[in-house]
Amino acid sequence: MFYQDLAADEFLNRVEEVFKETPLIDGHNDIPWQFRRRVNNDLGQLDLSSDLSLLKNPTQTDIPRLRHGRLGAQFWSVYVPITEYGGTSEHVQQVIEQIDVVYQMTSMYSDTFEMAYTADDIERIHSEGKIASLIGIEGGHAINDSLAVLRRLYQLGARYMTLTHSKSVRWADSATDMARHDGLSQFGERVIREMNRLGMMIDLSHVSVATMYDAIASSEAPVIFSHSSAYQLVPHVRNVPDDILNLVAENKGVVMVTFFPSYVSEETWMYGVNLERERARLVAKVSSVEASRKLERWRKENPAPRPTLYQVADHIDHIRSTVGIDYIGIGGDYDGMSAGPIGLDDVSTYPKLFAELLKRGYSKEDLAKIAGQNILRVMRAVEYKARESNNGPP
Numbered sequence: 001m002f003y004q005d006l007a008a009d010e011f012l013n014r015v016e017e018v019f020k021e022t023p024l025i026d027g028h029n030d031i032p033w034q035f036r037r038r039v040n041n042d043l044g045q046l047d048l049s050s051d052l053s054l055l056k057n058p059t060q061t062d063i064p065r066l067r068h069g070r071l072g073a074q075f076w077s078v079y080v081p082i083t084e085y086g087g088t089s090e091h092v093q094q095v096i097e098q099i100d101v102v103y104q105m106t107s108m109y110s111d112t113f114e115m116a117y118t119a120d121d122i123e124r125i126h127s128e129g130k131i132a133s134l135i136g137i138e139g140g141h142a143i144n145d146s147l148a149v150l151r152r153l154y155q156l157g158a159r160y161m162t163l164t165h166s167k168s169v170r171w172a173d174s175a176t177d178m179a180r181h182d183g184l185s186q187f188g189e190r191v192i193r194e195m196n197r198l199g200m201m202i203d204l205s206h207v208s209v210a211t212m213y214d215a216i217a218s219s220e221a222p223v224i225f226s227h228s229s230a231y232q233l234v235p236h237v238r239n240v241p242d243d244i245l246n247l248v249a250e251n252k253g254v255v256m257v258t259f260f261p262s263y264v265s266e267e268t269w270m271y272g273v274n275l276e277r278e279r280a281r282l283v284a285k286v287s288s289v290e291a292s293r294k295l296e297r298w299r300k301e302n303p304a305p306r307p308t309l310y311q312v313a314d315h316i317d318h319i320r321s322t323v324g325i326d327y328i329g330i331g332g333d334y335d336g337m338s339a340g341p342i343g344l345d346d347v348s349t350y351p352k353l354f355a356e357l358l359k360r361g362y363s364k365e366d367l368a369k370i371a372g373q374n375i376l377r378v379m380r381a382v383e384y385k386a387r388e389s390n391n392g393p394p
């Protein structure tokens with residue numbers, strides 16, 4: 001039995017030693033979105049200090065499981081949905097509300113969390129036994145084409161911005177939308193320069209390959225992928241192709257490998273494609289009520305295949321063998337996916353993944369790099385660039 005094998009494993013003790021010295025830093029967690037979706041941001045209604053795996057509709061994140069998973073720092077995603085091209089002032093309001101959720105959560109559970117804004121903050125908070133809370137904006141629609149908004153979001157604590165989510169914005173193309181700018185527009189390049197100047201990391205998860213090229217070429221600091229895996233293993237547009245991996249290595253950036261099932265396993269991805277096909281077929285044929293009833297039946301008859309922890313480790317192996325150990329991090333996407341891979345079900349499971357890497361011959365030094373040292377290096381380089389070029393409004 002998989003779980004018991006690993007629990008009895010001496011490898012976990014060695015992982016524990018790594019996480020004591022180096023904070024395990026995850027690039028992307030959507031629990032703020034769960035607060036909005038489930039309880040309209042009324043934080044008292046979803047008690048993170050309790051075991052939320054017992055809910056009828058369980059979350060993948062709560063404090064007992066974060067502690068069990070030995071997490072040292074988390075970039076909480078202040079995701080707000082975008083349904084069509086562009087960005088609006090409504091998105092600006094919503095993103096501020098989600099930033100407020102992170103601050104409320106951090107102060108409600110101040111025994112566990114503390115806000116962090118720099119690499120030094122993360123290391124200090126981790127050494128004091130708490131989990132560092134950072135803010136990542138998912139999608140450039142949140143700035144509604146305004147560098148002024150971008151600057152104030154930095155001031156509110158945002159330390160990375162994913163340039164797009166699932167739709168393109170008026171200055172950058174998304175991987176999952178029509179190409180309108182062949183990457184970044186001229187204004188998009190200004191956004192990159194302003195992010196460099198402020199010290200906000202440029203996140204290329206969700207953007208098109210042309211945007212990846214343009215952003216890496218325009219940025220004077222290392223870039224990140226906060227939650228993406230290897231395209232060579234699963235050719236999903238959300239993953240990172242090998243030629244981009246090489247550019248990320250030159251740029252000294254980091255790819256934070258995600259656990260999102262359809263990016264981890266080709267079989268799971270194809271399942272999603274077939275599900276959408278079935279939905280389109282039904283919607284064209286019968287009433288929408290009838291269609292969703294039939295689709296439910298289809299899903300019962302065809303359960304989604306789940307990838308495994310081993311497949312996530314394969315993505316890490318691929319990036320290591322392509323560009324080396326220095327450009328890999330972890331970006332689980334917990335509470336942004338309906339179920340995690342088998343063995344990586346929730347935030348309590350990170351140590352098992354690292355134990356698997358030890359079994360595959362990774363050293364403790366390698367583990368420390370993947371867990372936190374690589375992203376800390378990127379943060380420090382981004383902070384350095386900002387200090388060096390700071391000659392405008394704060």
Ligand SMILES: [Zn+2]
Pocket residue numbers: 138206227336
């Ligand atoms: Zn995402």
